[in-house]
Amino acid sequence: PGSPFSVGQHDSSNDDGSSMTGSPSISFLTAEDRKSVWRFVEAGWFQGIAACCIITNLIVMVLEVEHPGLVGAFFWLEQSLLVFYIFELISRMIYFHRHFICGPVSFVAWNVLDLAVVSAGIFDQWVMMLISKPPPSLQAVLKVLRTLRVFRILRIIRLILEADLTWTEEPK
Helix, strand or coil: CCCCCCECCEEEECCCCCEEEECHHHCCCCHHHHCCHHHHHHCHHHHHHHHHHHHHHHHHHHHHHHCHHHHHHHHHHHHHHHHHHHHHHHHHHHHHCCHHHHCCHHHHHHHHHHHHHHHHHHHHHHHHHHCCCCCHHHHHHHHHHHHHHHHHHHHHHHHHHHECCHHHCCCC
């Protein structure tokens, strides 16, 4: 019985007694890797926080499209979300080290998508602030980068696909 956000098929216990869910897609990690202080990136609670951030970000994006006058109102919220995404990405890079981009294809594909979306966010929200009047060609690129942010919803779909839903089953 894991949380709704637990990833994987089987639970194991950490040294501190907390439950950690192991995913078959990340079975390449060694026992020593799993003792890392960065192991929280696999935890259901952390995945839940990430999902909440993504949902919040998507709601803000929809509100900004439907009500262009609200764009500035969400500035600090969007900055905070981007900082969280960067923290999460760096944490995953540290925890999975070489496997982050040299592991199983499906695992690497999700990581590359995350890297692309976060990089697009950095460019869109921070680099563009430094450019006072971007040329039209750069404005077109900016629109594409903003569209990439929508791909964060794929992370939620991934969580659902890999979720440990045994908590929904009737006790035997």
